[in-house]
Amino acid sequence: MSNAIEIQNFSYRYPDGTSALSDINLAVEHGLRVALIGPNGAGKSTLLLAMAGFIKGAGKVSIDGLEVNRKNLKEVRRRIGCCLENPDDQLFMPTLFDDIAFGPLNLGLSPEQVRGCVAEALATVGLAEMAEKAPHHLSAGQKRGAAVATILAMSPKIITLDEPDGSLDPRHRKNLVRLLAGLSQTLVIATCNMNLAAVVADRVVLMDSGMIIADGDVQKIMSDSKLMAEHGLEVPQKFSDSN
Numbered sequence: 001m002s003n004a005i006e007i008q009n010f011s012y013r014y015p016d017g018t019s020a021l022s023d024i025n026l027a028v029e030h031g032l033r034v035a036l037i038g039p040n041g042a043g044k045s046t047l048l049l050a051m052a053g054f055i056k057g058a059g060k061v062s063i064d065g066l067e068v069n070r071k072n073l074k075e076v077r078r079r080i081g082c083c084l085e086n087p088d089d090q091l092f093m094p095t096l097f098d099d100i101a102f103g104p105l106n107l108g109l110s111p112e113q114v115r116g117c118v119a120e121a122l123a124t125v126g127l128a129e130m131a132e133k134a135p136h137h138l139s140a141g142q143k144r145g146a147a148v149a150t151i152l153a154m155s156p157k158i159i160t161l162d163e164p165d166g167s168l169d170p171r172h173r174k175n176l177v178r179l180l181a182g183l184s185q186t187l188v189i190a191t192c193n194m195n196l197a198a199v200v201a202d203r204v205v206l207m208d209s210g211m212i213i214a215d216g217d218v219q220k221i222m223s224d225s226k227l228m229a230e231h232g233l234e235v236p237q238k239f240s241d242s243n
């Protein structure tokens, strides 16, 4: 069986000349929860954009065995759902209901099925009461949850989340951890929150300066205080006693 995500020799330069990714090689098996960690500017968000074909660079990206290219893009986006760094980029309809319904409607589901998907997705992120609210009137943390719900409603096999705990208070952060831990999909979570990475991930990929510096066991990488400090990161609470 093909991997959920396969990236081979992928490099990307932004139009202004910034080299954001250099020769990335990464394979993620189905069902795995991967935390993508690294300092600001490491290339985490850019790598997530590459996975869903939002940017095109040199090298090859495949999602669930499908090469990410123009021809396959629609099918690729059915299989991978991306929760973007800024929730405002995902919320643009008059009501939250419409925003969550947008994806399922595009997938061709019936109105009844769509109502079901929306209700379930909103309940999962604790926003069941907010369906009729204008998304731009939600609080920052609620927008974060709403953006996650837009992805959940489409039930993609693979989900990427970019800084999903931004603006969340401790209770909602705990809810998010519970939610992510309960998902059966392949997850790639880009985060600067080492505690979130340590509790949710099965595997850690540490990036810096557009390169993968370390890839593998969560405890081995994240409890390595020298490695973490070299890349501007902290050992998470879960592993700080072992130093």
Ligand SMILES: Nc1ncnc2c1ncn2[C@@H]1O[C@H](COP(=O)(O)OP(=O)(O)OP(=O)(O)O)[C@@H](O)[C@H]1O
Binding pocket: 014, 015, 016, 018, 019, 020, 038, 039, 040, 041, 042, 043, 044, 045, 046, 047, 192
């Ligand atoms: N639209 C853009 N145009 C030019 N350069 C960009 C653009 N977006 C990002 N970059 C640059 O690409 C590099 C990687 O940025 P990226 O956003 O992928 O980092 P990141 O690891 O997600 O950082 P953060 O933790 O701050 O979210 C950085 O040097 C950044 O300045």
Ligand SMILES: [Mg+2]
Binding pocket: 044, 045, 046, 085, 162, 190
């Ligand atoms: Mg980022």
